[in-house]
Amino acid sequence: PALAGRMPGRITAVAVSGDHAYLGTADGLVVADVSQPEVPRLVGEVRAGGGWPFSVAVSGAYAYVASSGSLDVIDISRPAAPVLVAHLNLAWYVSSVAVSGNHAFVTGGGEWPSDGDLFVIDVTVPWAPVVVGSARLPVPGSSVTVSGTHAYVADWDAGLRVIDVSVPSAPVEVGFVDTPNYAVDVAVSGDHAYVAWSYGSSNQGGLRVIDIS
Secondary structure, three states: OOOOOOOOOOEEEEEEEOOEEEEEEOOEEEEEEOOOOOOOEEEEEEOOOOOOEEEEEEEOOEEEEEEOOEEEEEEOOOOOOOEEEEEEEOOOEEEEEEEEOOEEEEEEEOOOOOOEEEEEEEOOOOOOOEEEEEEEEOOOOOEEEEEOOEEEEEOEOOOEEEEEOOOOOOOEEEEEEOOOOEEEEEEEEOOEEEEEEEOOOOOOEEEEEEEOO
16 A cells, blocks of 8 residues: 555544545544545535544435534535534533434443443434434443444443444344453454454554454
8 A cells, every 4th residue: 555645634533435535623524525536635614513523424415423522413415515404412422423324323421431322313304313222331432333233332441342223212232242451443344343452552452353243
């Protein structure tokens, strides 16, 4: 791999859809045209309602931004003129968002080391998101992804948590796998979950590949 292009700024989250990248920054959401990766170009921006964005997910014509303690929904049908259409307060701390179908899945919780939650939010009407269910987590999750009827949460020192979300109003944990120290991110492909872990401020860490068949 080789560096193709760059864009300056303190960027803390990114999602890509088509020819545009959606970047979480201190000022909210920035939209960059990446049709020419060598020269990414800023084309639009909007101030998010909840503070510093930690995670961005894109589904259809909307971007979903996990910002500090809330979820922001932004209309990106016109990338050069994104519009904040909803702001939903959730918890003291919100860290990650994933979208599947008509639901957004958001991890959050109180001040460390309190319990956390996986919030299930109905976004059928994007400008009127509604929390329809939640599942308790040992600590506020670091990252969430959804595959099929299950959400997978990298939950810091509580490892990988597996939540059945087939009934959005009643999500329930159905399994977990311990991982070394802090599980910080998770991706799923086929029958395997890929969990990144680290020892916090040290340089130690690695990848765990977990059979979820």
